[in-house]
Amino acid sequence: MKLFTTAKPIALAVTVSLMALGCSEQPTKPTATKQDAIDFVAEAEATLADLSVEVSRAEWIYQTYITEDTASLAADAGESFTATTVALAHKAAKFDDLELPDEVRRKLDKLKLALVLPSPLDKEKNAELAKIAADLGGMYGKGKYITNDGQVLSLPEMGQIMANSRDADELLELWQGWRQVSPPMRPLYQRQVELANQGAQGLGFADLGQMWRSNYDMPADDFSTELDRLWGQVKPLYDALHCHVRAELGEHYGTDLVPQDQPIPAHLLGNMWAQSWGNIYDLVGPENADPGFDLTKQLAHHQYDERDMVKAAEGFFTSLGFDPLPETFWHRSQFIQPRDRDVVCHASAWDLDNKDDIRIKMCIQRTGEEFAVIHHELGHNIYQRAYKEQPYLFQGSANDGFHEALGDTVALSVTPKYLKQMGLIEQVPDESADLGLLMKMALDKVAFIPFGLLVDQWRWQVFSGQITPEQYNQAWWQLREKYQGVKAPIARSEADFDPGAKYHVPGNTPYTRYFLAHILQFQLHRSLCQTAGDSGSIHRCSIFGSDDAGKVLAQGLELGASQPWQQTLEVMTGSKDMDATAILDYFAPLKVWLDEQNQGRQCGW
Numbered sequence: 050m051k052l053f054t055t056a057k058p059i060a061l062a063v064t065v066s067l068m069a070l071g072c073s074e075q076p077t078k079p080t081a082t083k084q085d086a087i088d089f090v091a092e093a094e095a096t097l098a099d100l101s102v103e104v105s106r107a108e109w110i111y112q113t114y115i116t117e118d119t120a121s122l123a124a125d126a127g128e129s130f131t132a133t134t135v136a137l138a139h140k141a142a143k144f145d146d147l148e149l150p151d152e153v154r155r156k157l158d159k160l161k162l163a164l165v166l167p168s169p170l171d172k173e174k175n176a177e178l179a180k181i182a183a184d185l186g187g188m189y190g191k192g193k194y195i196t197n198d199g200q201v202l203s204l205p206e207m208g209q210i211m212a213n214s215r216d217a218d219e220l221l222e223l224w225q226g227w228r229q230v231s232p233p234m235r236p237l238y239q240r241q242v243e244l245a246n247q248g249a250q251g252l253g254f255a256d257l258g259q260m261w262r263s264n265y266d267m268p269a270d271d272f273s274t275e276l277d278r279l280w281g282q283v284k285p286l287y288d289a290l291h292c293h294v295r296a297e298l299g300e301h302y303g304t305d306l307v308p309q310d311q312p313i314p315a316h317l318l319g320n321m322w323a324q325s326w327g328n329i330y331d332l333v334g335p336e337n338a339d340p341g342f343d344l345t346k347q348l349a350h351h352q353y354d355e356r357d358m359v360k361a362a363e364g365f366f367t368s369l370g371f372d373p374l375p376e377t378f379w380h381r382s383q384f385i386q387p388r389d390r391d392v393v394c395h396a397s398a399w400d401l402d403n404k405d406d407i408r409i410k411m412c413i414q415r416t417g418e419e420f421a422v423i424h425h426e427l428g429h430n431i432y433q434r435a436y437k438e439q440p441y442l443f444q445g446s447a448n449d450g451f452h453e454a455l456g457d458t459v460a461l462s463v464t465p466k467y468l469k470q471m472g473l474i475e476q477v478p479d480e481s482a483d484l485g486l487l488m489k490m491a492l493d494k495v496a497f498i499p500f501g502l503l504v505d506q507w508r509w510q511v512f513s514g515q516i517t518p519e520q521y522n523q524a525w526w527q528l529r530e531k532y533q534g535v536k537a538p539i540a541r542s543e544a545d546f547d548p549g550a551k552y553h554v555p556g557n558t559p560y561t562r563y564f565l566a567h568i569l570q571f572q573l574h575r576s577l578c579q580t581a582g583d584s585g586s587i588h589r590c591s592i593f594g595s596d597d598a599g600k601v602l603a604q605g606l607e608l609g610a611s612q613p614w615q616q617t618l619e620v621m622t623g624s625k626d627m628d629a630t631a632i633l634d635y636f637a638p639l640k641v642w643l644d645e646q647n648q649g650r651q652c653g654w
């Protein structure tokens with residue numbers, strides 16, 4: 050493994066060539082050359098590649114074994130990685146006015162945007178930020194709730210109860226219980242915002258939100274406009290789904306609990322965050338269109354354990370021509386929640402050495418929902434391996450929405466036809482069940498879209514100061530109501546910090562990527578189905594076993610972040626624009642049905 054003496058030779062290289070310019074009496078600001086920039090980028094990439102391996106290892110150990118010691122090691126590794134990256138990003142500014150080859154310019158831009166939480170150029174503040182980030186992650190990971198009758202529940206256990214219970218009191222208790230995890234995060238979060246904003250400003254951004262929005266190969270403001278456009282395309286479908294779901298919940302729980310002219314109480318939607326609603330299918334699905342199988346039950350019936358579920362998902366990717374996962378994946382991944390220690394259960398996919406040491410970390414539940422999450426995570430690993438030959442600064446997805454979309458795109462092909470091929474169900478349901486299947490999918494995917502949008506609407510406003518710390522919680526609920534039409538089931542106050550009860554806030558993972566992924570996955574699915582030669586309706590198509598679809602996918606994935614995402618999207622779909630018409634096509638039959646059902650109902654909130 051190469052070891053570079055980091056910043057020093059880089060600075061020297063620049064200075065030497067500047068002196069060679071030999072300005073006489075009037076010492077002018079020395080200028081860097083194109084070759085300096087090329088050398089600088091090469092060294093920066095080598096340095097960061099090495100450091101990133103250390104940081105990943107420390108983070109992996111921390112997240113799979115949370116203790117004070119591992120927290121400290123993770124914070125130390127994060128601290129040095131951030132310090133080095135920030136120093137390099139500042140140095141990159143030297144080349145701002147130089148005309149450079151596109152590849153070098155793109156790498157310099159990527160370097161400036163490499164950190165989610167940039168620290169100021171100050172040793173103490175950098176250490177403080179690294180510690181806060183590690184602590185916040187640990188607070189979430191260690192979170193548990195002791196029920197009124199004394200049971201100690203982990204988050205996955207609470208998730209299972211939220212999915213299956215139809216007892217409003219029990220749901221409320223867990224909803225409220227889990228949210229006790231986050232009030233202690235509030236002062237840390239506030240300080241973290243201050244520090245990371247200073248870091249972003251040091252790099253020339255107005256605030257951290259503007260920095261996050263600048264990573265989409267278009268001006269940050271245009272990106273916001275693009276999000277509004279895409280949401281505008283989907284909103285009528287979401288509104289129709291919301292109207293129907295609220296009406297059915299009103300039938301089940303009574304209209305006192307679910308008033309028909311107000312947002313839906315957040316504890317009744319089958320999910321801790323009311324972000325996807327597939328678990329309440331039994332309450333809202335159409336009559337006479339039942340798909341006739343329940344994947345969770347089928348997995349149990351066929352005695353699939355966690356590893357079998359991962360193997361099956363791997364099989365989908367290999368059917369497209371991707372290599373099997375390496376042996377180390379099976380030894381080093383975490384599939385099952387360890388009982389003897391705290392871990393971060395939230396699913397994630399890792400690439401420890403920027404080459405072949407890919408892994409997932411999950412606390413897999415044996416459910417259909419988790420089967421989809423496994424495909425999602427393997428999608429990350431397959432993507433990581435596909436771009437591993439790219440230079441370090443291009444080892445990433447076209448934009449972060451693509452990374453989140455790949456596994457989901459594949460999972461859209463987990464159709465009944467495919468499940469039958471796999472031997473997981475005995476019979477493909479009749480076409481009359483399509484409406485039921487579409488409803489289940491809409492509850493998972495369409496319901497998610499406004500949530501996918503609002504998390505960063507909140508964060509961006511927090512970063513810009515438009516939302517002050519005194520308004521953190523109320524602003525969160527205003528956005529939840531505005532976008533999702535979902536409300537807190539009990540009064541909340543600024544003693545609460547409900548955004549902190551969602552993994553990605555203490556975990557500092559940008560969230561707009563999931564909004565994009567929910568648009569992109571349908572767009573990719575529609576186009577790959579055409580490539581695979583499936584001319585039937587898009588919701589029945591499966592690309593399983595299609596070499597042609599696999600080749601197109603691989604072609605796009607291998608490009609990594611080496612070119613603007615618009616060009617990669619064109620390689621994969623023939624279009625340069627993100628477009629929500631595919632999701633509308635997919636759900637068109639359901640939309641007709643929803644509109645019929647909603648006739649005479651009062652919609653909106």
Ligand code: X8Z
Nearest residue numbers: 324395396397422425453563
């Ligand atoms: O966090 C995730 C993945 C890991 S990248 C499991 N997702 C978001 C969430 O759970 O909130 C996938 C969908 C949205």
Ligand code: ZN
Nearest residue numbers: 425429452453
């Ligand atoms: Zn993901």
